[in-house]
Amino acid sequence: xxxxxxxxxxxxxxxxxxxxxxxxxxxxxxxxxxxxxxxxxxxxxxxxxxxxxxxxxxxxxxxxxxxxxxxxxxxxxxxxxxxxxxxxxxxxxxxxxxxxxxxxxxxxxxxxxxxxxxxxxxxxxxxxxxxxxxxxxxxxxxxxxxxxxxxxxxxxxxxxxxxxxxxxxxxxxxxxxxxxxxxxxxxxxxxxxxxxxxxxxxxxxxxxxxxxxxxxxxxxxxxxxxxxxxxxxxxxxxxxxxxxxxxxxxxxxxxxxxxxxxxxxxxxxxxxxxxxxxxxxxxxxxxxxxxxxxxxxxxxxxxxxxxxxxxxxxxxxxxxxxxxxxxxxxxxxxxxxxxx
Amino acid sequence: xxxxxxxxxxxxxxxxxxxxxxxxxxxxxxxxxxxxxxxxxxxxxxxxxxxxxxxxxxxxxxxxxxxxxxxxxxxxxxxxxxxxxxxxxxxxxxxxxxxxxxxxxxxxxxxxxxxxxxxxxxxxxxxxxxxxxxxxxxxxxxxxxxxxxxxxxxxxxxxxxxxxxxxxxxxxxxxxxxxxxxxxxxxxxxxxxxxxxxxxxxxxxxxxxxxxxxxxxxxxxxxxxxxxxxxxxxx
Numbered sequence: 001x002x003x004x005x006x007x008x009x010x011x012x013x014x015x016x017x018x019x020x021x022x023x024x025x026x027x028x029x030x031x032x033x034x035x036x037x038x039x040x041x042x043x044x045x046x047x048x049x050x051x052x053x054x055x056x057x058x059x060x061x062x063x064x065x066x067x068x069x070x071x072x073x074x075x076x077x078x079x080x081x082x083x084x085x086x087x088x089x090x091x092x093x094x095x096x097x098x099x100x101x102x103x104x105x106x107x108x109x110x111x112x113x114x115x116x117x118x119x120x121x122x123x124x125x126x127x128x129x130x131x132x133x134x135x136x137x138x139x140x141x142x143x144x145x146x147x148x149x150x151x152x153x154x155x156x157x158x159x160x161x162x163x164x165x166x167x168x169x170x171x172x173x174x175x176x177x178x179x180x181x182x183x184x185x186x187x188x189x190x191x192x193x194x195x196x197x198x199x200x201x202x203x204x205x206x207x208x209x210x211x212x213x214x215x216x217x218x219x220x221x222x223x224x225x226x227x228x229x230x231x232x233x234x235x236x237x238x239x240x241x242x243x244x245x246x247x248x249x250x251x252x253x254x255x256x257x258x259x260x261x262x263x264x265x266x267x268x269x270x271x272x273x274x275x276x277x278x279x280x281x282x283x284x285x286x287x288x289x290x291x292x293x294x295x296x297x298x299x300x301x302x303x304x305x306x307x308x309x310x311x312x313x314x315x316x317x318x319x320x321x322x323x324x325x326x327x328x329x330x331x332x333x334x335x336x337x338x339x340x
Numbered sequence: 341x342x343x344x345x346x347x348x349x350x351x352x353x354x355x356x357x358x359x360x361x362x363x364x365x366x367x368x369x370x371x372x373x374x375x376x377x378x379x380x381x382x383x384x385x386x387x388x389x390x391x392x393x394x395x396x397x398x399x400x401x402x403x404x405x406x407x408x409x410x411x412x413x414x415x416x417x418x419x420x421x422x423x424x425x426x427x428x429x430x431x432x433x434x435x436x437x438x439x440x441x442x443x444x445x446x447x448x449x450x451x452x453x454x455x456x457x458x459x460x461x462x463x464x465x466x467x468x469x470x471x472x473x474x475x476x477x478x479x480x481x482x483x484x485x486x487x488x489x490x491x492x493x494x495x496x497x498x499x500x501x502x503x504x505x506x507x508x509x510x511x512x513x514x515x516x517x518x519x520x521x522x523x524x525x526x527x528x529x530x531x532x533x534x535x536x537x538x539x540x541x542x543x544x545x546x547x548x549x550x551x552x553x554x555x556x557x558x559x560x561x562x563x564x565x566x567x568x569x570x571x572x573x574x575x
Contacts, residue, residue: 025537032530036523043519103510150423174426175506186509300509307511311498318494325487334481335393 016070023066031059050098061091079324086317093313097306099124102131102183104301108138109194109211110294114185118301127303134180136160141297143191143256149218149248154187156297183303190298191256192217192224193241195264199230201286208232213296214241217256218248235285238267241293258293266290341400345387352380365429368437369422374564375414378441383407385445386452389485395473396481399452406448427507436503439496444556446489447528450482451553454546461543479542482549483535489552490528497525520559528552 021027035056042052064084068074074081104121108114116132123129141156158178159169170178177184193214200207208231214224225240243259264275266288273281280289356367356376367377386403389396457475459465472478500521501511512518531548534540540548 025533029530029533029537032526032533036526036530039514039519039523039526043514048514146423148423151426153426153429175430177506177509184509302505302509307505310511311502314494314498314501318491318498321494322491325484325491329484329487334477334484335395 019066019070022062023070024063025067028060028063028067031056031063035060054095057091057094061088064088064091077324077327079320079327082320083317083324086313086320089313090310090317093306093310097124097304097310099126100128100305102127102129102301102303104131105298106301107190107213107296107298109196109213109296110138110140112211112294113137114299121301123303130181131183131301131303134183136178136180136185138297141187141191141295143189145248145254145256147249147251147253149250151189154189156187177302182305183301186300186302188298188300190216190219192220192296193258194294194296195239195241196291196294198289198291199232199286200289201230201232201234202284203286204232209291211294211296212239216298230286230288232286235268235283237288240265240267256295258295262293264290341397342387342391345383345390349380349384349387352376352383356380363421365424366434366437368433369424369428370418370420371561371564372414372417372419373422374561375410375417377437378444378560379407379410379414381441382410382445382448385442386449389449393481396449396453396478398469398471399449399456401468402455403448403452406451430503430506432499432503432506436496436499439492439499440560443489443492443496444560446485446492447549447553447556450485450489450549453478453482453485454549454553457542457546458550461546475542479545483532483545486528486532486549486552490525490532493521493525493528493556497521517559517563520555520563524552524555524559527555 035053038052038056042048045052064087068081068084068088074084100123102121102123104118104123106114106118114134114136116134118131137159139157139159141154143154144152146152153174155171155173157169157171159167160178160180162168172178172185173187177186179185194211195214196209196211198207198209210231212226212228214226217224224242225238227236227238229236241262241264243262245259245261247257247259248254266273266275266281268283275281275290277290277292280287359373360366367373386400386407390400456469456472457478460469460475473481500518504513504518505511531545531552534548535545
């Protein structure tokens with residue numbers, strides 16, 4: 001006997017025993033119970049540690065793989081094999097998705113651009129940031145309300161340039177995100193007012209334009225104030241937006257819009273100023289011009305390249321399971337001719 | 341009996357359609373609508389089984405009281421109109437709900453047979469239950485309906501994930517309803533897998549079926565009763 005054969009004769013039976021142990025159907029049952037318990041722990045714990053779910057899922061993937069390799073049933077039951085392969089693929093895709101996903105939030109002022117950065121984000125360790133190159137212009141948006149201030153449809157007009165530089169435009173909203181290079185931008189009910197300023201520092205010639213977002217409206221209807229610092233970090237300001245109009249009428253259908261009459265109160269160094277759009281205040285550090293009021297919308301951003309594959313695997317799994325049951329049940333009908 | 345079932349389905353179905361037409365949305369918003377549509381769909385699915393599987397017709401004595409309890413709850417619920425959130429305005433929600441109804445209907449039929457097995461075990465109404473097939477045959481048919489149940493439960497989860505992705509920008513977030521529906525799916529998978537692995541006797545199979553039904557029932561009607569916030573979005 002060759003030395004290689006000796007090794008395989010000694011190693012493979014042991015490997016097969018291990019694989020059969022790992023492929024045990026009883027182990028599957030234990031893993032299902034552990035998985036259900038893990039979900040309970042994950043659900044009720046304050047800090048949701050993903051390893052709580054990852055552990056039983058890893059065990060399940062090992063159990064499934066070993067079963068597919070060792071169980072003879074799969075050799076003559078194609079639908080069952082397909083179902084288990086699809087389940088295994090689902091597990092692997094979930095892992096791949098968690099390693100490469102991105103979730104983010106960003107507030108964009110109407111009439112201005114999203115320029116490739118987020119306010120808040122979280123991503124998997126293998127996520128390759130491709131969003132810095134993404135740009136789009138939020139022209140405007142509308143959110144309708146039914147009486148009782150109940151939110152209805154949202155529409156946002158978006159413009160961007162495709163890879164060839166062609167100008168594209170679309171309207172996004174509920175159930176219709178903007179899709180750019182695999183990133184999905186969803187409109188949200190999170191929105192409010194943004195004050196547009198021009199800051200001209202005393203020391204330099206160049207002026208800078210920027211916006212200050214007030215807290216979300218109507219969630220913080222009576223707290224429309226914000227604190228910020230000028231772009232050169234020299235001056236801290238506090239501002240409050242005041243208007244008397246009822247924008248969202250509880251009695252009638254309405255839509256989120258800018259107030260027709262509004263005033264901005266600015267406070268700095270214990271001095272208060274009241275500004276209308278177009279007015280300026282001169283301070284020792286520079287001149288602040290209030291250019292007007294705009295709206296801002298919060299977008300939710302989602303990236304997960306596994307989505308279509310997850311769907312495909314889910315569909316294959318359910319179809320093959322249906323095929324499997326159809327085969328075994330139709331071969332032995334419960335209602336037999338002449339018996340019932 | 342079948343004629344009565346069909347008549348009740350026609351009358352109840354007419355009432356649901358009239359409300360649907362008046363409110364311009366399906367019966368899936370308030371607890372009143374959820375209960376009403378489920379009473380109808382469960383009874384419809386059970387009527388199909390009642391018509392197709394003559395030997396199990398006496399299980400109506402178990403299924404119909406469950407329906408009466410649900411109808412009682414329905415009568416006590418407020419029929420007030422709800423506001424359709426934009427996240428609900430999608431075909432995927434309808435598909436998700438339809439799959440869910442078939443799932444619960446299939447498990448309900450299985451429960452009818454499981455309860456017969458349990459009653460026989462505890463010697464309750466044995467004489468009356470003699471007309472039904474033996475426990476092994478009932479267990480076999482119940483298993484088939486559980487198999488149908490897992491297929492539609494899986495389809496419900498897939499359709500729900502598609503809806504959630506479009507509505508909230510995530511396909512799964514372990515919210516209350518998602519968590520409990522997945523635990524129900526796992527329990528169903530456990531029950532079916534246990535059958536393949538250990539071939540339990542009809543009594544143990546019946547206990548598992550009842551467990552799955554209780555979990556599914558709590559997920560369908562218990563969790564929305566506590567909260568529907570995650571599934572309705574915010575202002």
